[in-house]
Amino acid sequence: MTETTPGRRGGRQLPTAEELRIWRDFIETTQALGARLESRLQGDSALSTGDYAVLLALSEAQDKAMRSSELASRIGWERSRLSHHLGRMERRGLVRRQECATVPRGSEVLLTPAGAEAFGGATFPHLRAIREFFVDALSPEQVLAAGEIAAALRAHLDVLRKE
Secondary structure, three states: OOOOOOOOOOOOOOOOHHHHHHHHHHHHHHHHHHHHHHHHHHHHHOOOHHHHHHHHHHHHOHHHEEEHHHHHHHHOOOHHHHHHHHHHHHHOOOEEEEEOOOOOOOEEEEEOHHHHHHHHHHHHHHHHHHHHHOHHHOOHHHHHHHHHHHHHHHHHHHHHHHO
């Protein structure tokens, strides 16, 4: 018995050779893009893309603070991975953790002044790299299509996660 889900054509259990070729191109290209962005970010700012994701989320949060569990969910990480990463960021003075006043046994992550400065210094060069490596390589229509593809994949993964 073959189940079909929205977006699946024909309910095939395995991808075709052409679908696999496209999949590999997609994965290999996104990995190469991620590696280039990571290298440029670290070269420009000494921040990893993980650091940047944490600092971005905190910079957008009310009072520049967020519960650890909410932060993990926001950036799509497991809580244990986030905890280890936050430890490294704390040692560098980028963030600070404290007990959450409103939730027993909860912790809150706060953006430090040094973290805000590091994030601010990294943002413009990082945005330039995104333009150089991603936006400039595509037509405006392709950028929109990439957004649609990303949204469809994210929605599909959210449905699968809830099953």
